[in-house]
Amino acid sequence: METRKTIEADSAVPGAFGMDRRQFLKIMGGGILVFFIPAFPGQVQEALTAETGRLPKDFNAFLRIAEDGRVTCFTGKIEMGQGIITSLAQMLAEELDVPLSSVDMVMGDTELCPWDAGTFGSMSTKYFGPPLREAAAEAKAVLTELASERLQLPLERLGTKSGVVFDKQAPHQKVSYGDLTKGKRIERYLDKKPALKPKEDFTVSGKAVVRTDALEKVTGKTKFSGDVSLPGMLYARIVRPPAHGAELREADTSRAERVSGARIVRDGDLIAVVHSSPDEAEKAFALIKAKFSRPRTNLNDSNIFEHLLAVAPSGNVVAETGDLAQGRGLSSQLIEAAYRQGYVAHAPIETHTAVASVAKGKVTVWASTQRPFGAQEEVAAALGQPLQSVRIITPQVGGGFGGKTHNKQVVEAARLAKLTGRPVQLAWTRAEEFFYDNFLPAAVVKVASGLNQSKRMVFWDYHVYFAGGARAPSFYDVPHQRTTAYGSWRGAPGFHPFGVGPWRAPDSNTNTFARESHIDTLAAAVGIDPLSFRMAHLQDKRMIRVLEAAAKGFGWSSTTTPSGKGLGLACGIFKGTYVAVMGEVEVDIASGHCQMKRVVCAQDMGQIVNPEGARMQIEGCVMMGLGYALAERVRFRDGEILDLNFDTYQIPRFSWLPKIETILIENPEMPPQEGGEPAVTCMGALVANAIFDATGVRFYELPISPERIHEELKVHARV
Amino acid sequence: MITRIEFKLNHEWIRLSVDSERTLLWVLRSDLGLTGTKYGCGIGACGACTVLLGGEAVRSCTIPVINVKGKDVVTVEGLAMNGHLHPLQKAFVEHNALQCGFCTPGMILTAYSLLLTKPAPKEEDIIESMEDNLCRCGSHQRIIQAIQSAAKKMRR
Ligand code: FES
Ligand code: FES
Numbered sequence: 041m042e043t044r045k046t047i048e049a050d051s052a053v054p055g056a057f058g059m060d061r062r063q064f065l066k067i068m069g070g071g072i073l074v075f076f077i078p079a080f081p082g083q084v085q086e087a088l089t090a091e092t093g094r095l096p097k098d099f100n101a102f103l104r105i106a107e108d109g110r111v112t113c114f115t116g117k118i119e120m121g122q123g124i125i126t127s128l129a130q131m132l133a134e135e136l137d138v139p140l141s142s143v144d145m146v147m148g149d150t151e152l153c154p155w156d157a158g159t160f161g162s163m164s165t166k167y168f169g170p171p172l173r174e175a176a177a178e179a180k181a182v183l184t185e186l187a188s189e190r191l192q193l194p195l196e197r198l199g200t201k202s203g204v205v206f207d208k209q210a211p212h213q214k215v216s217y218g219d220l221t222k223g224k225r226i227e228r229y230l231d232k233k234p235a236l237k238p239k240e241d242f243t244v245s246g247k248a249v250v251r252t253d254a255l256e257k258v259t260g261k262t263k264f265s266g267d268v269s270l271p272g273m274l275y276a277r278i279v280r281p282p283a284h285g286a287e288l289r290e291a292d293t294s295r296a297e298r299v300s301g302a303r304i305v306r307d308g309d310l311i312a313v314v315h316s317s318p319d320e321a322e323k324a325f326a327l328i329k330a331k332f333s334r335p336r337t338n339l340n341d342s343n344i345f346e347h348l349l350a351v352a353p354s355g356n357v358v359a360e361t362g363d364l365a366q367g368r369g370l371s372s373q374l375i376e377a378a379y380r381q382g383y384v385a386h387a388p389i390e391t392h393t394a395v396a397s398v399a400k401g402k403v404t405v406w407a408s409t410q411r412p413f414g415a416q417e418e419v420a421a422a423l424g425q426p427l428q429s430v431r432i433i434t435p436q437v438g439g440g441f442g443g444k445t446h447n448k449q450v451v452e453a454a455r456l457a458k459l460t461g462r463p464v465q466l467a468w469t470r471a472e473e474f475f476y477d478n479f480l481p482a483a484v485v486k487v488a489s490g491l492n493q494s495k496r497m498v499f500w501d502y503h504v505y506f507a508g509g510a511r512a513p514s515f516y517d518v519p520h521q522r523t524t525a526y527g528s529w530r531g532a533p534g535f536h537p538f539g540v541g542p543w544r545a546p547d548s549n550t551n552t553f554a555r556e557s558h559i560d561t562l563a564a565a566v567g568i569d570p571l572s573f574r575m576a577h578l579q580d581k582r583m584i585r586v587l588e589a590a591a592k593g594f595g596w597s598s599t600t601t602p603s604g605k606g607l608g609l610a611c612g613i614f615k616g617t618y619v620a621v622m623g624e625v626e627v628d629i630a631s632g633h634c635q636m637k638r639v640v641c642a643q644d645m646g647q648i649v650n651p652e653g654a655r656m657q658i659e660g661c662v663m664m665g666l667g668y669a670l671a672e673r674v675r676f677r678d679g680e681i682l683d684l685n686f687d688t689y690q691i692p693r694f695s696w697l698p699k700i701e702t703i704l705i706e707n708p709e710m711p712p713q714e715g716g717e718p719a720v721t722c723m724g725a726l727v728a729n730a731i732f733d734a735t736g737v738r739f740y741e742l743p744i745s746p747e748r749i750h751e752e753l754k755v756h757a758r759v
Numbered sequence: 760m761i762t763r764i765e766f767k768l769n770h771e772w773i774r775l776s777v778d779s780e781r782t783l784l785w786v787l788r789s790d791l792g793l794t795g796t797k798y799g800c801g802i803g804a805c806g807a808c809t810v811l812l813g814g815e816a817v818r819s820c821t822i823p824v825i826n827v828k829g830k831d832v833v834t835v836e837g838l839a840m841n842g843h844l845h846p847l848q849k850a851f852v853e854h855n856a857l858q859c860g861f862c863t864p865g866m867i868l869t870a871y872s873l874l875l876t877k878p879a880p881k882e883e884d885i886i887e888s889m890e891d892n893l894c895r896c897g898s899h900q901r902i903i904q905a906i907q908s909a910a911k912k913m914r915r
Binding site: 120121122123250251253254255257258259260261262263264266267269275317318319320387388389390391436437438439441467469470652653656659660661662663664685686687691692693694695696697700 | 778781782785788789790792793794795796797798799800801802804805807834835836838839844848851852853855857858859860861862863864867885886887889890891892893894895896897898899900901902903
C-alpha cells in the first residue's frame with residue numbers, strides 16, 4: 041500500500057489556500073467521493089465548528105474511489121505503530137469489496153485530510169470504524185446503481201467482489217469499479233445509515249493479516265519525519281536550560297560561530313545553531329557557553345508525594361453510592377493504605393522530530409506528532425501567519441504513547457525555518473526528549489475500606505490525587521462507596537515541577553494499581569483467594585467473563601495469598617474494554633530482581649477487526665507496563681531531570697519478557713472498543729500482587745525496583 | 760580534517776571526502792541518504808543505529824567514519840538481494856514483529872550478526888544478543904519468534 045504519495049516538498053497543491061469546497065473538490069479529481077463524520081463523542085461538534093480555515097466543515101473524513109479503481113481514505117488520524125493504517129484499510133476493503141492491496145491511506149496531512157482532534161485514546165477503530173464502513177457501503181451502493189445502468193440489469197441481480205460489480209446469474213457479465221468511475225464526479229454525504237455487510241460475510245475484517253506497512257519497515261524504506269530531506273536543509277540544535285524554571289542569563293556563541301558552516305540563530309528566548317550536517321551542528325553547539333539562573337524548588341523524586349498532597353486543590357466527588365458513615369459503621373475490619381506512583385517517561389524510540397520549510401509565505405512541516413491539526417494552529421500562532429498558510433504532514437510516527445500530543449518541536453522547527461530562510465530539520469536529542477517529555481504524572485491514592493463479619497466489602501472511601509477521577513470509581517459491588525478526585529492527570533501550573541500529560545491510558549494506570557492492590561489486601565485479610573474475592577463482589581457479566589477466561593487460560597487455582605508461588609492477578613475496564621491479567625513472578629530475594637515468568641491477558645473489546653493487531657497491542661501493553669511497574673521512574677532535583685538517556689533510565693528489554701498469552705473474547709454483538717491501552721493499566725497491580733504472593737511483602741509505590749525489594753525484604757526479615 | 764575514505768557500502772565500494780571524525784550514523788543518514796539507520800540515543804544504548812561492519816553488528820552512533828575505511832558496511836537497505844527479502848526481513852513481516860518499526864532495522868541487523876555466528880540459536884542466545892536493542896512498542900515476543908523461524912529457514 042502506498043501511503044505517502046504526497047510526501048514531496050512541493051507537492052503542495054497550488055492555489056490551495058483559502059480554498060472553498062468547490063476548489064477543494066476540484067483538486068480531488070474525478071471519481072466517487074463519500075464524506076462522513078466519525079462519531080467521536082464530544083468531537084463531532086468540535087469538528088464541525090473547528091476553525092479549519094479552508095476545508096469544508098461538514099464532514100470529517102472521506103474516501104475516494106478514483107478513476108483507476110484505487111480506493112483512498114483520507115483521515116486526520118496518524119499511524120504510530122498502533123496499526124490503524126491496516127485495520128481501517130481492512131474495514132474499508134471489507135465493506136467495499138475490494139482487495140486490501142487496492143486501498144491507500146492518506147493520514148495526518150492538514151492539507152488533504154479533514155480536521156481531526158488528534159490520535160490518542162486508541163479511539164480510532166471504535167469511533168472511526170463504523171462510519172467508515174457506512175461510507176464504504178454508500179460508495180458500493182452508488183457503484184451498484186451505476187453498474188445497473190451500464191449492464192442494464194436490475195439492482196437485485198448484482199453482486200460485488202474484488203472491485204467489480206457482476207451479474208449474479210452470469211458472473212462473466214461484470215464491470216470494474218474503475219470503469220464505472222471513469223469520467224464521473226459523484227459526491228455523497230453520508231446522512232442516512234446504509235445497511236452494512238453482515239459479519240458472517242466478512243472475508244477481510246476479523247482475519248489476521250500482515251501489516252500493510254511492514255514491508256517498508258523491514259527494508260528501511262519507511263519515511264519517518266527525520267528521514268525527510270529537503271534541498272538546502274539545515275540541521276538545528278537549540279540551547280536548552282539545565283533545569284525546568286532556569287532562565288538564561290547570558291550566552292557566548294563566539295566559538296561556535298567559528299565552526300565552518302555553522303550559523304547562530306537568535307530570536308528572543310531561542311538560541312540555536314544550524315549547519316548543513318547534523319554532527320557539525322552538534323560540534324558547534326558544544327562550543328556555546330550559556331549561563332542560566334538556577335531555581336531552588338527543593339523538590340525531588342522522593343519528596344514529590346508530600347508536595348502533591350500539600351498543594352492539592354479541594355476534591356470533587358466523582359461517584360458516590362450509599363452512605364460512607366454507615367459503611368464505616370458496618371465494618372468489622374478497617375483497612376487503610378496509600379499508594380504512590382512516580383513520574384514515568386514516554387520514551388518512544390523516535391524522538392520528537394520535525395522538518396520545516398518556508399517558501400513564498402507557505403509553511404510546510406513534516407512532523408512526528410499525534411496532533412497534526414493542533415500543530416498547524418500552534419505553528420500559525422507562533423509565526424503570526426494565517427492558518428491556511430501552514431501545512432502539517434505526518435509521516436509514520438516512531439511511537440507516541442500520548443507523548444507526541446505535544447508539538448513543541450514542530451513550532452521550533454518552523455520558527456527556525458522562517459528565521460534562516462532555509463528548510464530546517466530539528467530532531468530532538470534523547471536528552472531533550474527526556475527533558476521536555478510530558479510525563480505520566482506522579483500521583484497518590486488513599487483508600488480507606490471496610491469489611492463486615494461475612495467477609496464482604498461494605499465501605500470504600502477512595503481519594504485520588506493527580507491521577508484523574510473519571511475512571512477512578514470502583515466497579516466492585518460495595519454498598520457504601522465514594523470516590524473523590526483532587527486535581528487531574530493533565531497537570532496545571534503550580535503542581536508539578538515540569539510538564540505532565542497523557543501517557544498510554546492516562547487516568548487509569550495509577551488508579552488500577554491502587555484499586556487492584558487494595559482489593560488483594562482485603563482478600564488476604566479475610567483469607568480468601570483473590571479471584572474468588574473479586575467474583576464475590578462482581579455483578580458485571582463482562583467482567584466475570586474475562587476473569588473466568590483468564591483463570592482458565594492461566595490455570596488459576598484457588599489459593600490464599602501469600603502462597604509463596606508468586607501468582608497475581610488484576611482486572612479493569614478501560615473505555616468499554618474489559619481486561620483481566622494473571623501472571624507469575626519469580627523474585628530473587630538476594631538481589632531483589634523480579635522476573636515475570638508468564639502473563640495471561642484476557643480481553644473483551646467487542647468486535648475484533650484485526651485480531652493479530654489486537655494481540656500485538658496487548659503484548660506491547662504488557663511489556664510497557666512492566667517498565668512502570670518494575671523500573672521506570674524519572675529522577676529529578678530542583679527542576680533538573682537526572683535521567684536523560686537509556687543508560688540510567690531503564691525500559692523493558694528482551695530478558696524481561698514473560699511468556700505472554702492473549703485471549704480475545706468473542707463479542708461480535710458489540711461494536712469494536714478500544715484496544716491499545718486497557719492491558720497496560722493492570723500491570724502495576726499484577727506485579728505488586730504477584731510479588732506479595734511470592735514474598736508476603738506489599739509494595740505501595742511504583743516502580744517496585746530491585747533496590748526497593750531488596751530494602752523492604754531486609755526490613756521484613758528483621759521484623 | 761577532510762579525508763578521503765573508501766569503504767564497501769551495501770556491496771559496492773564508495774569513496775567519500777569527509778571530516779574523518781564525523782559519526783558514521785550521520786554520514787549514512789545525511790550524506791548518503793541511507794535513512795533506514797536510525798538515531799535513538801546517540802550513546803550506544805538503544806541499538807536503533809545498528810549497522811553491520813564486517814558482518815558484526817555495531818552501533819553507528821559511536822563510530823567515527825574513519826573507522827570503516829577499507830571495511831565492509833551493510834545497512835538495512837543492503838540486506839535484500841536481487842529484489843528478494845532476506846529471510847529475517849520476511850520473518851519479521853510474517854510474524855508482525857514490529858509496530859512503529861523504528862527499532863526494526865537495528866533489530867534485524869543485530870539478529871543477522873547473531874545468526875552468522877550461531878545459526879541455531881537457543882532462546883537464551885537470542886535474548887542475550889538482542890538485550891541492548893530497545894523496543895518501546897513491546898514487539899519482543901514476536902521478534903524472538905521471527906528470529907527463530909528465520910534461523911530455521913536459513914539452515915535449510
Ligand atoms: S542511536 Fe546508536 S545505540 Fe542508540
Ligand atoms: S516497534 Fe516501535 S520501537 Fe520497536
